[in-house]
Amino acid sequence: xxxxxxEHLGWLVILPLVASLAAxxxxxxxxxxxxxxxxxxxxVPPEFRExxxxxxxxxxxxxxxTAHVAIGFAWPSLIVGIVWVAFGPLVSLLMxxxxxxxxxxxxxMVREAVLAPRAAHLPGGWLLQLGPFAILAATAIxxxxxxxxxxxxxxxxxxxxxxxxxWSVRTPAGVYGPLVFGASIIAGMAVLTYGILRxxxxxxxxxxxxxxxxxxxxxxxFLVAVEFFLAACMSAVAxxxxxxxxxxxxxxxxxxxxxxxxxxxxxxxNKSRAPFADAHPLDLAGDGTLDEHWKMGVIYFNPEDPALFxxxxxxxxxxxxxxxxxxxxILALVGVLPLVLLLALRHS
Amino acid sequence: xxxxxxxxxxxxxxxxxxxxxxxxxxxxLVSGAFEAGQQLPTVRQLxxxxxxHHNTVAEAYRVLAEEGWLDLRRGRGAVVLERQGPRxxxxxxxxxxxxxxxxxxxxxxxxxxxxxxxxxxxALAKKIESGGVR
Numbered sequence: 001x002x003x004x005x006x007e008h009l010g011w012l013v014i015l016p017l018v019a020s021l022a023a024x025x026x027x028x029x030x031x032x033x034x035x036x037x038x039x040x041x042x043x044v045p046p047e048f049r050e051x052x053x054x055x056x057x058x059x060x061x062x063x064x065x066t067a068h069v070a071i072g073f074a075w076p077s078l079i080v081g082i083v084w085v086a087f088g089p090l091v092s093l094l095m096x097x098x099x100x101x102x103x104x105x106x107x108x109m110v111r112e113a114v115l116a117p118r119a120a121h122l123p124g125g126w127l128l129q130l131g132p133f134a135i136l137a138a139t140a141i142x143x144x145x146x147x148x149x150x151x152x153x154x155x156x157x158x159x160x161x162x163x164x165x166x167w168s169v170r171t172p173a174g175v176y177g178p179l180v181f182g183a184s185i186i187a188g189m190a191v192l193t194y195g196i197l198r199x200x201x202x203x204x205x206x207x208x209x210x211x212x213x214x215x216x217x218x219x220x221x222f223l224v225a226v227e228f229f230l231a232a233c234m235s236a237v238a239x240x241x242x243x244x245x246x247x248x249x250x251x252x253x254x255x256x257x258x259x260x261x262x263x264x265x266x267x268x269x270n271k272s273r274a275p276f277a278d279a280h281p282l283d284l285a286g287d288g289t290l291d292e293h294w295k296m297g298v299i300y301f302n303p304e305d306p307a308l309f310x311x312x313x314x315x316x317x318x319x320x321x322x323x324x325x326x327x328x329x330i331l332a333l334v335g336v337l338p339l340v341l342l343l344a345l346r347h348s
Numbered sequence: 349x350x351x352x353x354x355x356x357x358x359x360x361x362x363x364x365x366x367x368x369x370x371x372x373x374x375x376x377l378v379s380g381a382f383e384a385g386q387q388l389p390t391v392r393q394l395x396x397x398x399x400x401h402h403n404t405v406a407e408a409y410r411v412l413a414e415e416g417w418l419d420l421r422r423g424r425g426a427v428v429l430e431r432q433g434p435r436x437x438x439x440x441x442x443x444x445x446x447x448x449x450x451x452x453x454x455x456x457x458x459x460x461x462x463x464x465x466x467x468x469x470x471a472l473a474k475k476i477e478s479g480g481v482r
Contacts, residue, residue, distance in 0.1 A: 110358050
């Protein structure tokens with residue numbers, strides 16, 4: 001009796017510790033993952049981050065983030081601790097942004113475009129895009145062939161103590177639900193990938209001789225890799241009725257592996273949008289958008305900008321231009337539809 | 349793609365953006381940067397890359413099409429045409445001479461050295477005579 005309790009207590013410490021360390025590393029690195037002319041989501045000269053003011057803002061931000069994560073980890077209530085770790089650093093991020101704003105500069109209004117049609121093919125073509133769906137379909141066929149081996153009632157969720165606390169029944173919705181849910185998320189991600197390739201501005205440092213096409217394509221490849229990872233995860237979930245409890249250790253190992261992959265990937269993606277060696281420093285301030293169109297440095301709203309997707313200012317990747325009605329439609333399709341589907345499946 | 353011609357516009361310039369697009373593409377067309385049959389980016393793509401309204405780019409393409417540089421067939425985008433130079437009207441000749449004089453006067457007023465202007469014009473004249481400018 002004592003041994004399992006000690007074991008569970010160990011997990012109770014290890015899991016939050018890993019999550020807290022991951023959050024700390026993420027928020028610690030976040031200011032580094034941006035274009036040279038963007039600092040805490042504000043347009044600045046590229047050299048600003050190396051000035052004493054720039055370094056001091058970063059130092060202060062990191063001290064605050066560390067304090068928030070430490071408080072969140074040490075808080076006796078798990079829920080309050082999670083909320084603190086998630087939102088405390090966000091407040092620090094916004095405070096750092098406020099400190100950078102007095103140093104903001106007007107970005108260059110010179111725009112350059114490549115006068116050639118742009119290939120917006122999905123990475124690897126349609127065949128690679130079908131890969132995640134093929135994994136889900138193969139799992140569905142496997143489940144169909146082993147239908148009689150599925151128990152009438154089977155666990156689908158386990159508590160921190162390793163005991164099941166969520167159950168499902170052998171119905172089409174109960175068995176195939178995770179696969180349908182996974183397919184809807186992956187379809188949404190494929191739409192996003194296509195949108196990023198077709199409806200983003202190709203960033204090109206004015207005055208340089210080469211074209212900066214790498215970043216959207218690399219982000220697209222990253223999204224396809226995530227689609228495969230999701231397909232594998234949802235297949236593993238769907239196969240739970242035929243397998244035993246995956247064990248908390250496996251979940252932890254997968255989480256650590258995923259987190260370990262994120263940081264080098266983020267570094268690789270960020271490197272691809274580094275400035276060209278021959279670009280003029282004055283042209284490097286900003287990212288082709290104006291600060292006034294960014295709400296809290298996170299939400300981009302500019303009906304005058306025809307781009308549907310723009311580069312994020314916090315972190316790596318793209319965000320929607322909420323100044324267009326079609327962006328809200330995409331958000332509904334990609335974000336809300338899977339949730340509605342999940343609720344419908346649970347209800348059925 | 350890496351060697352594709354580059355169009356540059358200044359959104360802060362008092363000169364309307366569509367005129368900058370027309371002038372920029374026309375200069376590239378005249379210098380022989382494009383082959384006949386070559387495709388230009390779609391109106392949507394160019395508008396997204398420059399961060400301007402679709403109508404601005406559509407208007408610029410329309411002007412270039414009227415001048416005989418582009419073919420704007422639906423579904424094909426903008427395709428560069430093999431352009432036969434039209435016979436210039438007396439108005440066009442006079443207009444060119446006047447604009448050239450105005451341009452030189454403005455450059456001198458802005459402090460560009462006279463020798464520099466003359467040298468640049470001589471180089472341009474040489475390029476035109478050798479067929480480097482169509």
